[in-house]
Amino acid sequence: MSEPRLEDIDDYDTLKGEKKKIVWAVILAGLIMGVIYTFTSSRYDTVDDKMEVKEETTHKIPMR
Template sequence: MQDNEPTLSSIEDYDTLKGSKKKVVWTVIISGLLLGAIFVAAKMYYGSTEDTIVVNESIGKVPVK
């Protein structure tokens, strides 16, 4: 009977990633950084709070139906 689970000695890239796996990891990292930069740029461009409404009254009780 043979186990189908990999062992440390049978894993090719245990110490370092090589080949297509390394490309996938770097693609995910670069994509995450690019998306983060896009969100930060959008927040800076569209995130102005000049049109906020100032409310001085406090809400005492919210009616429940």
């Protein structure tokens, strides 16, 4: 069995039919998932166990 050549592919220059629908469906699904993730991460991004940092505990490192 030989490898397929680009010239043998039916829709080499443009996507047509079912393949075009699948590509657009994948792009649309990715955008929808991104919007849902952004919305939920910004809305429910609450941290209950925050660690407070006191100014006295931080020290400056001298430059040499």
